[in-house]
Structures are given as structure tokens and as C-alpha cells.
Amino acid sequence: MYQSFIGLEVHIHLLTKTKVFCNCRSAFGDEPNTNVCPVCMGYPGVLPSLNIEAMRMGCTVARALGCSIPEKTWFERKQYFYPDMPKNYQISQFASPLGQQGSVEIEGAANGRPFKKTVRIKECHLEEDAGKMIHTGTVSLLDYNRAGVSLLEIVTEPDMETGEEAEVFIQQLRRMVRYLGVCDGNMEEGSLRADANVSINFPGKGLGKKVEIKNLNSSRFVRLGLNYEIARQSEFMDAGKTVVQETRLWNENRDQTESMRKKENAHDYRYFPEPDLPIFAPDSAFLKTVDDSLVELPAARMKRFRDEYGLNPEQADLICEEMEEADYFEAAAAAAVSRGITKKDAASRIANFLLIDIKRMLHREGLSPSSLASFALTPQRLASLVVLLSQGRVSTKNARQAMEAAAAEGRDPADIIREKGWELITDPEAIAGAVTAVLAAEESIAAELRSIAADTGKEKRRRTLTAYLLGKVLAATGGRADTKIAADRIAEALGTRE
Ligand code: ADP
Ligand code: ZN
Ligand code: MG
Numbered sequence: 457m458y459q460s461f462i463g464l465e466v467h468i469h470l471l472t473k474t475k476v477f478c479n480c481r482s483a484f485g486d487e488p489n490t491n492v493c494p495v496c497m498g499y500p501g502v503l504p505s506l507n508i509e510a511m512r513m514g515c516t517v518a519r520a521l522g523c524s525i526p527e528k529t530w531f532e533r534k535q536y537f538y539p540d541m542p543k544n545y546q547i548s549q550f551a552s553p554l555g556q557q558g559s560v561e562i563e564g565a566a567n568g569r570p571f572k573k574t575v576r577i578k579e580c581h582l583e584e585d586a587g588k589m590i591h592t593g594t595v596s597l598l599d600y601n602r603a604g605v606s607l608l609e610i611v612t613e614p615d616m617e618t619g620e621e622a623e624v625f626i627q628q629l630r631r632m633v634r635y636l637g638v639c640d641g642n643m644e645e646g647s648l649r650a651d652a653n654v655s656i657n658f659p660g661k662g663l664g665k666k667v668e669i670k671n672l673n674s675s676r677f678v679r680l681g682l683n684y685e686i687a688r689q690s691e692f693m694d695a696g697k698t699v700v701q702e703t704r705l706w707n708e709n710r711d712q713t714e715s716m717r718k719k720e721n722a723h724d725y726r727y728f729p730e731p732d733l734p735i736f737a738p739d740s741a742f743l744k745t746v747d748d749s750l751v752e753l754p755a756a757r758m759k760r761f762r763d764e765y766g767l768n769p770e771q772a773d774l775i776c777e778e779m780e781e782a783d784y785f786e787a788a789a790a791a792a793v794s795r796g797i798t799k800k801d802a803a804s805r806i807a808n809f810l811l812i813d814i815k816r817m818l819h820r821e822g823l824s825p826s827s828l829a830s831f832a833l834t835p836q837r838l839a840s841l842v843v844l845l846s847q848g849r850v851s852t853k854n855a856r857q858a859m860e861a862a863a864a865e866g867r868d869p870a871d872i873i874r875e876k877g878w879e880l881i882t883d884p885e886a887i888a889g890a891v892t893a894v895l896a897a898e899e900s901i902a903a904e905l906r907s908i909a910a911d912t913g914k915e916k917r918r919r920t921l922t923a924y925l926l927g928k929v930l931a932a933t934g935g936r937a938d939t940k941i942a943a944d945r946i947a948e949a950l951g952t953r954e
Pocket of ligand 2: 475478479480491492493494495496497604
């Protein structure tokens with residue numbers, strides 16, 4: 457077997473309102489070439505100026521990835537010819553990127569085997585995106601709306617070994633940047649793009665010849681592309697051939713990687729410091745804005761949900777997928793706890809409603825969990841339902857119906873339960889009355905039960921008859937008698953209690 461090495465280069469579009477070095481709107485679904493100016497069109501003689509918001513967002517991600525922010529960070533020109541880059545250089549960072557040497561923990565499973573490992577982050581750097589080429593027939597058109605849009609590149613060390621690990625890395629990073637509010641994480645639309653580098657070698661021999669895979673626009677493709685490439689390279693090595701260093705493209709229609717260009721190590725971008733942008737030395741006020749934007753990250757929140765609320769790992773993972781869902785969960789739990797039920801009881805009931813019933817309702821309306829913040833069944837309303845359930849004052853079936861109605865009508869489910877008369881009868885006197893009436897009406901069955909009360913051989917018969925009587929009591933109360941109290945009463949009256 458060979459040892460494999462995977463390093464990722466992830467680009468994320470930062471959600472800044474304007475571009476990174478000019479004041480054009482950062483929106484690229486618009487009419488082509490409408491969000492452009494001489495700076496992002498690369499006219500000669502214009503001066504870029506740094507969008508501080510892009511720097512703040514970049515540094516926030518860097519900190520979330522455990523990177524250090526250097527005392528001085530600056531920009532370089534990365535030079536190459538490309539029609540979607542009219543300046544013929546890209547302003548990027550090289551010698552002192554804004555985030556350096558961090559690490560993150562990834563956790564998941566591959567082929568049924570769980571894994572947990574640390575992935576080192578080499579750096580995070582801020583740069584500008586290029587324009588977009590649109591090829592139509594024999595002509596190519598250029599749209600510069602995307603040129604100059606803030607892009608943060610996150611580069612890992614080659615610490616991953618399987619497609620599954622890389623997939624989990626991307627998923628976790630995506631969740632993290634969404635929590636931080638710096639990127640929408642949409643891979644299909646290219647807001648988060650990953651290039652995957654992979655090599656294999658004989659164990660202990662260090663890194664092999666690297667192949668870079670591009671065009672991976674979903675985390676699933678990252679996994680498939682890498683695993684395909686590891687298998688392809690292994691076959692090469694088995695046959696005694698050497699792998700060529702090259703760039704390959706993922707072909708999603710054929711589920712394979714295909715050669716795009718060879719001789720990748722010949723890059724010479726001739727980086728040199730961008731003379732039109734000053735060195736950026738973060739001061740304490742800037743660093744405070746960075747600290748202030750660091751919310752509790754998904755990994756920490758998931759762990760806390762397990763420890764504090766007793767959720768299982770799968771529940772914690774699902775609820776923490778979207779920050780709005782995690783917030784909803786915590787608001788509902790707090791409201792239920794403030795009304796006297798225990799945290800764990802509240803949490804397990806709320807988690808079940810959230811992951812099954814509420815997800816289904818949202819799905820039916822074509823809504824995503826991120827719209828929970830404006831959902832008609834507010835966390836407080838869900839809490840009032842959970843409190844009634846926990847106190848045994850409503851059946852699960854009626855609770856579900858009340859929840860549906862509450863969501864549709866924007867009301868408190870407790871009010872609906874009261875109006876519909878769905879509250880369970882827990883008053884022992886009332887239940888005793890119903891039991892007495894049923895026993896009188898079902899005289900022969902009551903008599904049989906009394907006669908076999910102590911007969912250990914008649915256990916089954918006893919159960920059948922008891923269930924029958926219980927059904928009658930429930931029917932007599934319109935299904936509202938508390939089942940446990942009713943069963944106790946029947947046993948007491950007939951002497952069948954164990
Ligand atoms: P380049 O200069 O070609 O861009 P870098 O050193 O910047 O290469 O690395 C780019 C990415 O490729 C990083 O994520 C890094 O971890 C990964 N990488 C570098 N060398 C290898 C290798 N031999 N095998 C696998 N991944 C590699
Ligand atoms: Zn511009
Ligand atoms: Mg590189």
C-alpha cells in the first residue's frame with residue numbers, strides 16, 4: 457500500500473458589500489459589466505485602496521482556523537497573462553499573508569471507520585477574484601463584474617489522506633464561514649471553491665509528485681475526485697511508472713479526472729510587493745473588531761450541545777448545521793427550562809420536534825432551517841408545548857396536531873389545546889368516576905378479572921382484559937384520561953395490581 461497526501465486550497469468569496477480594492481458593488485449575477493470601474497477593470501494609473509471589511513473578515517476566518525495574524529501584512533502582484541485579468545497581474549498576498557500557521561480538528565468516518573485528526577493550515581491570504589469568461593460558439597465574452605471581488609484563500613498542509621477526510625474538511629470549513637457570516641458557502645455558485653492536491657508514495661518516503669484537481673464544485677466531488685486520483689496513481693505506481701506532476705479536471709459526467717495541463721512546477725509568477733497599497737499593521741482597535749466577530753464556532757457548539765443538553769452526537773451535528781437552527785433550539789430549551797422542566801428533558805423533546813416534525817413542516821413549505829428565525833412556531837411556543845408534554849397534560853398525538861395548527865395560525869399551541877379540549881384529564885377523582893362507570897357496565901369482564909387476579913397462569917388473559925377496560929375508560933373520557941392514572945385505578949379496583 458502507498459501513503460497518500462492531500463492538501464486543499466479553498467477560495468471563499470467574502471460577503472463584503474463592495475469589492476476588495478475599489479467601491480464597486482460586489483454582485484456578479486447582475487447585467488454583465490455593470491459593477492465595474494477603472495480600478496477593477498485594470499486601467500493604467502489607477503490606485504487601489506484596501507476594503508478594511510475584507511481584511512476584518514479574512515482575519516476573522518484566520519483566527520477561527522487558529523492562525524496567527526502577523527504584525528505586518530501586505531500585498532504582492534502575482535503576474536500572469538489571462539484575458540479575465542486585464543492588469544495582467546492579480547493583487548494577492550505572498551510573503552506575509554494575513555493568517556499564518558493554524559490548525560483545525562476534523563472528525564468523521566470513512567468506510568465505516570471513524571477518524572479524527574488535526575489538519576494544519578499553512579496560511580490564509582486575501583486577494584481579488586478574476587472576471588468571468590463566457591464562451592459562446594466561436595467567440596468568448598468577458599464579464600468583469602466578478603473582477604476585484606474579495607476572495608480569501610485558505611491553504612492547508614498536505615495532512616489529509618482520503619477523499620472522505622477532505623470532504624469533511626470542506627464541510628466543516630463551509631459551516632464555519634457561514635457561522636462567521638463571512639461567506640454564504642454556496643459551492644455550486646462558486647462562493648466556495650476548492651482545488652485539491654494529491655500525491656502518493658511508498659510509506660516513509662515523504663510526499664510524492666503532486667497532481668492538482670480543479671473544477672470540484674461540491675464536497676462530494678472533492679471526495680470522489682481524490683479517491684479516483686489515489687486509485688489512478690496507485691495503478692501507475694503498481695505498473696512501475698512514475699506519476700507526472702500536472703493539473704487535472706474533474707469530469708462529473710464521467711466520474712473521472714482528466715489531464716488539463718502538465719509541467720505545473722514551472723510557475724514563475726514573479727511576485728513583488730504591490731507598490732500602490734501600504735503595508736497593513738493591525739492595531740488593537742482593528743484586532744478588537746476581529747475578536748468581536750468570533751462567534752462560538754460549530755465544533756465548540758456541537759460539543760457543548762452534547763455536554764450541556766445531553767444530545768447524542770448525531771443530533772448535535774444536525775442541529776448545529778445551521779446557526780439559526782442551533783439558536784432556535786437553545787431559545788426553546790431556555791424557555792422550557794424557565795417554566796420548570798429539566799434541561800435534558802426539554803432538550804430531548806425539542807431536538808425530536810426540531811429534527812422530525814419541524815423539519816418536515818419547513819420542507820413542505822419549501823423553507824430551509826435558516827428561516828427558523830422567522831418561523832410562526834416561535835421557540836417560546838414550542839416550549840409551551842414541550843412543557844405540557846413533559847407534565848403529561850397532552851398526548852403526543854394531540855401535541856403534534858396542536859403544533860401543526862399553531863404553525864399554520866401563528867398561535868400558542870397551549871391555547872389551541874385548551875380550546876379543543878385536548879388537555880389530558882389528570883384529576884384522580886374524575887378518572888376514578890369514569891373507571892367506576894366502566895366497571896359497572898362491563899360487569900362480567902370485571903368479575904372474570906377479579907377471579908383471576910392472583911392466578912399467575914392467567915397473565916396473558918389478564919392483560920387482554922385490562923387493555924379492553926382501559927380502552928373503554930379512555931373512550932368514556934373522549935381519549936383525554938391520563939392513561940397511567942386510569943390503568944392504576946382499574947388495577948386498584950380489581951385487585952390486579954402486581
Ligand atoms: P504550489 O506552489 O504549486 O501552489 P504549494 O506548496 O503552495 O504548491 O501547495 C499548494 C497545496 O498543495 C497545499 O495545500 C499543499 O499542502 C499541497 N501540496 C504541496 N505539495 C504536495 C504534495 N507533494 N502532495 C500533496 N499535496 C501537496
Ligand atoms: Zn471597481
Ligand atoms: Mg500555492
